[in-house]
Amino acid sequence: MQMNDSVVLTLEEAGALVSSILGKAGFSEGHVRTLTWLMVSGERDGCAAHGLYRTLVCVHSLRSGKVVGDAEPEVHDQAPAIVRVDARGGYSLLAFEAGLPLLAEKARSQGLAAMAINRCVHFSALWPEIERLTDMGLVALACNPSHAWVAPAGGRVPLLGTNPIAFGWPRTGAPPYVFDFATSAVARGEIELRRRAGESIPEGWGIDAQGNPTTDPAKVLDEGAMLTFGGYKGSALSTMIELIAGPLIGDLTSLESMEYDAGAGASPYHGELVLALDPQRFLGDRAQEHLARAEAFLNAFDGTGARLPSQRRYQARERSLAEGVRIPAALHADLVALLE
Amino acid sequence: MQMNDSVVLTLEEAGALVSSILGKAGFSEGHVRTLTWLMVSGERDGCAAHGLYRTLVCVHSLRSGKVVGDAEPEVHDQAPAIVRVDARGGYSLLAFEAGLPLLAEKARSQGLAAMAINRCVHFSALWPEIERLTDMGLVALACNPSHAWVAPAGGRVPLLGTNPIAFGWPRTGAPPYVFDFATSAVARGEIELRRRAGESIPEGWGIDAQGNPTTDPAKVLDEGAMLTFGGYKGSALSTMIELIAGPLIGDLTSLESMEYDAGAGASPYHGELVLALDPQRFLGDRAQEHLARAEAFLNAFDGTGARLPSQRRYQARERSLAEGVRIPAALHADLVALLE
Missing domain, CATH: 1.10.1530.10 (Malate/L-lactate/L-sulpholactate dehydrogenase, four-helix barrel)
Structure with missing residues (x-):
């Protein structure tokens, strides 16, 4: 129509x-x-x-x-609480789906479990994966590095990716509590849009080549670096994501992913870490009682002006x-x- | 002397x-x-x-x-990857130490593991616990709720604690990469110090009873609320901490902890969640190679103006x-x- x-x-x-x-x-x-x-x-x-x-x-x-358009992911049972999936150069989501049943089974039998996705091409938001896990009644956390466009707090040189982190909590009678955000102050695309529109950017989004604050999008994108959200705290979190979704799972940091890209401007090729926790195993018989307390907490946001993500x-x-x-x-x- | x-x-x-x-x-x-x-x-x-x-x-x-000055913590083997420790009203650290050997054993056998500490009185920073785990070669994450002094982004009412989160990554030939910070914009004590000194506070630390930004420490402490770091992103993280270190482990949210305190002004009485991940189980034979890449990444901070936490x-x-x-x-x- x-x-x-x-x-x-x-x-x-x-x-x-x-x-x-x-x-x-x-x-x-x-x-x-x-x-x-x-x-x-x-x-x-x-x-x-x-x-x-x-x-x-x-x-x-x-x-x-x-x-790789026809990459068949390979699922490895790495440890009692770890699934590893080799995406073999394909998009991440098929690898996620391939490993999901074993991840969920491990989370339910062990209490919590991790899935390491390796060698995937990544462009997607994380919330669709998070919702697959909350739909199963599991608590979920996921993160990945990207390309090194972001300087750590106080630094002049981009060492970090825009490194998204996402979390989900299953709810009863309501869609899950889910957040999914980049640890950069804003998405890189937001700064690109401002450049195309000939507009300036607010302070706090990026720095120039000398490490000084700048409101010129071109200086951030071409010579300087983006900044993380939340100053040194956001910078510390982003560094954590590099480590746990990079070397911990045997995959590339944002700096290495960018070197691999060699200026082609493609989607990052790297890894992703997903954690799943089973409230039933944490809480046993008393799960329902405690999950109802979580509902009370989340419902308390209503009418206070605060919005759940x-x-x-x-x-x-x-x-x-x-x-x-x-x-x-x-x-x-x-x-x-x-x-x- | x-x-x-x-x-x-x-x-x-x-x-x-x-x-x-x-x-x-x-x-x-x-x-x-x-x-x-x-x-x-x-x-x-x-x-x-x-x-x-x-x-x-x-x-x-x-x-x-x-x-409780002589509380003896009780350690429960909750699930293959979950240790639960009942602190029985004592300080958290003895409970942490009591559960630590089983947590480390589970992390090494399963790949990762969680420790839920319940019914503890908490005043300490989290980095001393984090360093106990990094000393064992484990990657560590810990967080806990506190008292409900902090409004979620956009809200007028305190629903969140200052909710610290800490992370540690073991290094070779250097002290571990460790961060430990409150998800509030600043520590409550910092605002109290400003009030005592008759000084104002910067915008972004707190709001008054109507939810408006204020630079008056008394309005934040007595009528309004503190704010999280990093706007809605920090607020989302803090909400996650309430859920995973509150109801998920069968313990109090910051709001419930504050009600329990009933104005006494004591240290929060609640729970704490600790995760431990074993790089050796994630990486197998190739652990050394990948941990060396983590060293290269962290060493790249030197000389860029950025400081590791x-x-x-x-x-x-x-x-x-x-x-x-x-x-x-x-x-x-x-x-x-x-x-x-």
Whole structure:
């Protein structure tokens, strides 16, 4: 259904379109399925940057040889509480899905478990993976390095990635408590948008080559570095993510990932760490009582002016389920062109 | 050795003084040993607020019935990867020490493990516990709720604690990478100091009763709320800590801990979550190679202007080991008076 310069698609229509494009481009069935789910979920939740638009990026990455379109993930039972999945150069999500049953089984039998995903190409938000775990009643944490664009607090040189961290807590009778944010002050794309628009950026987003605060997006992007959120605390957290989702799982730091990229500007190629904790094993017989206390705590946010994270996403989701998603007509045309 | 209005003690002298006071006050041998180690470590590392001064606080808490001085922690083997320790109303550190061998054994056999400490009285920094784990070659994470003094981002009502989070990464040939910080913008004590000095506070530390930014410390402490570091991101992290170190381990949120305190102003009574991850199990044969990459990453901070966290603490430690610790003569007199 076309309306002026936008197109409205049901989620089914959106999924069918994305699947056809990805299949035609040469992705294997598993990657088509997981990528389609990911991009439709992003569009459904109002995250256009992680929505249907990404189909174009995925096809471009496949054509330029930056991702293996038919990579079959290999799942290794590394230790009683550790699953390791070798993504073999494919997108991360199929590797996540391949390891998920064993991760959940280990979390339930051991109490908590980790999944190390290696050698994956990563572009996606982490919340779709987090929600897969909260849907199973598990508490989840995930993080990954990216490319070294961010200077640690006090430093002049980019050593850290934008390093997202995401967390999920399953709720009863409400969507899960989920946050998913970059440990950089803002997304790199936000600074790029300001440059394109000829606008300045607020102080605190980045520094110039000498390490001084700057409001010039070009100086941050081309010569200087981005900054973390929350000063030295955010910087410390981002450093932790480099360590636990880099060397701890035998995979690249953001600096190494950037060297590997060698200026190609592709999605980071690296690893991801996922933790799953089972409240039933932590709490035994008293799980229900204590999870009800968590509900009371989260419900206390209502009416105080505070918003739980992801609320806007859940509202967009409800709307999209009822009304479908609306994308720019130009994007729709670009997508359809890939089918010709 | 007395010098003007300060007193210098060797670490042995400091330890002997603290031990005598705590023993005389009625703490059992295990608590005397762990509290002494904690406070001497704090003083040694230049953290006066967690140093010998705390001896006075511990004795006061014992006398006013807010802590059980001879509580014997009970260690439970909750699940293959979970240790639970009931502190039974005693200080947290003895419970931590009681559970530590089983936590380390589980981390080594399963790959990672969690320790839930319940019903403990907490006043200490988390880094001394973190360093116990990094000394064993384990990666460590710890966090706990506190008292509900902090409003979530956008809110007017305090629902969160100052909720510290600490992390440690063992290094070869260098002290561990350790951070330990409150998720509040600053420590509550910092705002109290400003009030006593009749000074204002910077914007961003707290809000008044209407939820508006204020620079008046009294308005923050008495009517309004403190704020988290890092805006909505810090607020989300702090909320995570409430959940995973509260209901997940069957213990109190900061709000519940404050209700339990009922205005007495005692140290929070609650739980603590500790995670330990074994790089050897994550990495197997290739551990050395990947840990060397972590060293390269951390060494890259040198000369960029960035400082790794805890460096000041390690410098103070070296100085104290060589020269002893210097405490105010008035504090020394207060301490000695407790022996009379």
